[in-house]
Amino acid sequence: MSEMKKIKNLKEFSTSADRFEGANLLCPGCAHSIIVREVLNATNDDLVLSASTGCLEVCTAVYPYTSWDASWIHIGFENGSTAVAGAEAMYKALKTKGRLKQPDRNPKFVSFAGDGASYDIGFQWISGCMERGHNIMHVVLDNEVYANTGGQRSSSTPIGGSNTTTPAGRVSYGEKQNKKDMVAIMAAHGIPYSAQVAPNKWKDMVKKIQHGFAVDGPVFINAVSPCTTEWKFDPKDTMMLTDLSTDSLVFPLYEIIDGHELNITYRPKNVVPVEEYLAAQGRFKHLFKDEYKYLIKEWQERVDANWAYLNRREEARV
Amino acid sequence: MAFDKMELREVEVWDGNFAAAQAMRQCQIDVVAAYPITPSTPIVEGYAKFLADNYVEGEYVMVESEHAAMSGCIGAAAAGGRVATATSSQGFALMVETLYQASGMRLPIVLNVVNRALAAPLNVNGDHSDMYLGRDSGWIQFDAYCPQDAYDLNFIAFKVSEDHDVRLPAMVHQDGFMTSHTAQGVRTLKDDDAYGFVGDFKPMNDMLDFEHPVTHGVQTEEDWHFEHKARQHNDLMTKVLPKIQTAFDEFEKLSGRKYNIVEKYDMDDADVAVVCMGTSVETAREVATEMREKGIKAGVVGLRVIRPFPFMQIQEALKGCKAVATLDRSSPNGAPGMLFNEISGCLYNLETRPMLSGKVYGLGGRDLTKKHLTDLYTELQANVDAGKVTTPLQEFIGVRGPKLSFL
Numbered sequence: 116m117s118e119m120k121k122i123k124n125l126k127e128f129s130t131s132a133d134r135f136e137g138a139n140l141l142c143p144g145c146a147h148s149i150i151v152r153e154v155l156n157a158t159n160d161d162l163v164l165s166a167s168t169g170c171l172e173v174c175t176a177v178y179p180y181t182s183w184d185a186s187w188i189h190i191g192f193e194n195g196s197t198a199v200a201g202a203e204a205m206y207k208a209l210k211t212k213g214r215l216k217q218p219d220r221n222p223k224f225v226s227f228a229g230d231g232a233s234y235d236i237g238f239q240w241i242s243g244c245m246e247r248g249h250n251i252m253h254v255v256l257d258n259e260v261y262a263n264t265g266g267q268r269s270s271s272t273p274i275g276g277s278n279t280t281t282p283a284g285r286v287s288y289g290e291k292q293n294k295k296d297m298v299a300i301m302a303a304h305g306i307p308y309s310a311q312v313a314p315n316k317w318k319d320m321v322k323k324i325q326h327g328f329a330v331d332g333p334v335f336i337n338a339v340s341p342c343t344t345e346w347k348f349d350p351k352d353t354m355m356l357t358d359l360s361t362d363s364l365v366f367p368l369y370e371i372i373d374g375h376e377l378n379i380t381y382r383p384k385n386v387v388p389v390e391e392y393l394a395a396q397g398r399f400k401h402l403f404k405d406e407y408k409y410l411i412k413e414w415q416e417r418v419d420a421n422w423a424y425l426n427r428r429e430e431a432r433v
Numbered sequence: 434m435a436f437d438k439m440e441l442r443e444v445e446v447w448d449g450n451f452a453a454a455q456a457m458r459q460c461q462i463d464v465v466a467a468y469p470i471t472p473s474t475p476i477v478e479g480y481a482k483f484l485a486d487n488y489v490e491g492e493y494v495m496v497e498s499e500h501a502a503m504s505g506c507i508g509a510a511a512a513g514g515r516v517a518t519a520t521s522s523q524g525f526a527l528m529v530e531t532l533y534q535a536s537g538m539r540l541p542i543v544l545n546v547v548n549r550a551l552a553a554p555l556n557v558n559g560d561h562s563d564m565y566l567g568r569d570s571g572w573i574q575f576d577a578y579c580p581q582d583a584y585d586l587n588f589i590a591f592k593v594s595e596d597h598d599v600r601l602p603a604m605v606h607q608d609g610f611m612t613s614h615t616a617q618g619v620r621t622l623k624d625d626d627a628y629g630f631v632g633d634f635k636p637m638n639d640m641l642d643f644e645h646p647v648t649h650g651v652q653t654e655e656d657w658h659f660e661h662k663a664r665q666h667n668d669l670m671t672k673v674l675p676k677i678q679t680a681f682d683e684f685e686k687l688s689g690r691k692y693n694i695v696e697k698y699d700m701d702d703a704d705v706a707v708v709c710m711g712t713s714v715e716t717a718r719e720v721a722t723e724m725r726e727k728g729i730k731a732g733v734v735g736l737r738v739i740r741p742f743p744f745m746q747i748q749e750a751l752k753g754c755k756a757v758a759t760l761d762r763s764s765p766n767g768a769p770g771m772l773f774n775e776i777s778g779c780l781y782n783l784e785t786r787p788m789l790s791g792k793v794y795g796l797g798g799r800d801l802t803k804k805h806l807t808d809l810y811t812e813l814q815a816n817v818d819a820g821k822v823t824t825p826l827q828e829f830i831g832v833r834g835p836k837l838s839f840l
Contacts, residue, residue: 161643163512163640163641165508172652173652176648176650176651176652177651177652177653177654178651178652178653178657178661179657181648181651183646183648184646185646186640186641186642186643186646186647186648186649187640187646187647187648187649188507188508188511188538188640188648188649188650189649189650189651189652190504190507190508190531190534190650191504191530191531191534193500194500194501194504194531197466197496197501197504197505197508198504198505198507198508198511199508200494200505200508201464201466201494201504201505201506201507201508201509201510201511201512202508202509202511202512202640202641203508204464204466204492204494204505204508204509205463205464205492205508205509205510205512205513205514205516205641206512206641207492208463208464208490208491208492208509208514209463209512209513209514209641211435211490211491212463212490212491214514215641216636216639216641216642216643216644217642217643217644220643222641222643239497239498239501240497240500240501240504242497243496243497243498243501246497247494247495247496
């Protein structure tokens, strides 16, 4: 294992590697670029990256330009994880055979994908990679919607959200299903490390990414990525939305080691009511009508129950 | 090298699957990502055993689907090493999306396709229905007629695919069960000679060269997509056949076995000929010889390379013929057979062109018998005598029940 990168402060961190260029076509206020930069800047090691079809992919590699100053591949919507797993297999093969061009390097293999490319269409491929134990990290840029295709629901979309395929209307409050618990599913593969991260808690995130790079085996990272376009908020408020999602415990930050040992890594000093999180976004606007207010109550109960569950899991040390 | 050499006899009794697996072993592939499917399964099983017995060195990734198999192969090829896998039928169908991605990224990969019918109804036996799913995907496609070909064409496929002027993936087709599971005498190459023929893998724009990071699989919209696709197509059409010919010539020097882009049999003075692929070529050759004894000047044209389509070579082979039948082992629903369409396209601009009839045979593993072919040559001779095609455009050979024909 190579030496872990040491980071003093945010200013130094934000400019420490620059392997993801500022020049890209992502929307103003998009959290994707912040998350990607935080992941890449957590290490000085060489990188082999993939991006599944999605906003990140279409906005960062439009010929003849590229935003990536590290080896990068895109195949399709579903198979970015397997592409990186294939590259990792080749690295191992060439290492065994003594044919690596730079045999002293210790590359990290990372696949980036949206929630659609991870929770839905890419689910099987990721599950396969996790089960086979490739030394790769899969990072979900979880904006809870198919943003790249214009705002359709995914299985990460939370209940009550209004989306183009589950719109709120005269007789509907929008999305009817609860968000899929992808971290639990991935942890159930028995992988060495899975975690939820948020770009506003960058120290927590760096710690988790570095932990993920240090372990031997597959790593699953779920990063909350507020989407100005589909969550419907002002581009300047991305970090405020991220704060709201972590501080309301809608998106709790925790890690699961070896598939079972759960640690909560962020406990907000002042827990914000879920109502504030919902009120900050246009996609939940209709929930504040009288007939749907019960859903806000249910939201709060669900978040509380999940937080209690995570705490019990942590206390139980199993 | 850390792995062990294998002592092969000059002639081994192998089926087509094991012949392909042996060729993969001798090429010393770096990464195989595979998912089993009948009838190609023994290829990846054979390779796994070679790995277990230390006859090869490398990574063998047992993925969860054929789509993932090709996805892993693409990632591995982009990382810069020798890559191969195998599949059939539904698995091939599942792979199709990624076939386009492999060729579009100009990655050398060799895929052994053991051809099998497509469901429904479910059928595990050999026909060419799956072959055509990948026909337009930008891959080079070789066709083996027997286990010997399956062995030899793998070496040719690696050599051509990995050539830096080509950089396109290649398939080696063989007939499910008829070739893949039928053992025959196969003349072997010594391990060193075989590896010497394909040579060391020379990476190009590989992802594991950290001094030169690369971006693979970019997006190109209307401002560049056309140029990329046109260039890929042009390279496939202009660069590949000469490279294949060179590889065939070099292989002949090494092994004494001669391959041609279009395999002509008794075509120099043929009046009547059939155009076919796979195991039917050898049957047709035998029947053609018998027909010549009966006074019918019969010949056979076998396709050795399906893509790029050897347009000129086929024109040249058929230009002197009076009546030709195409034998399609698939039935593209709603249209005449693929060979019928493509061969007629080839012949259209000839000053004197043969009469053409299309026959569909052997779907789902149904036998093509010598009787079928004797009848066919007799029919073609009747067409020659009558001066016109006396049968429908498309007919099914050997199907039970009322005779089925179209147009």
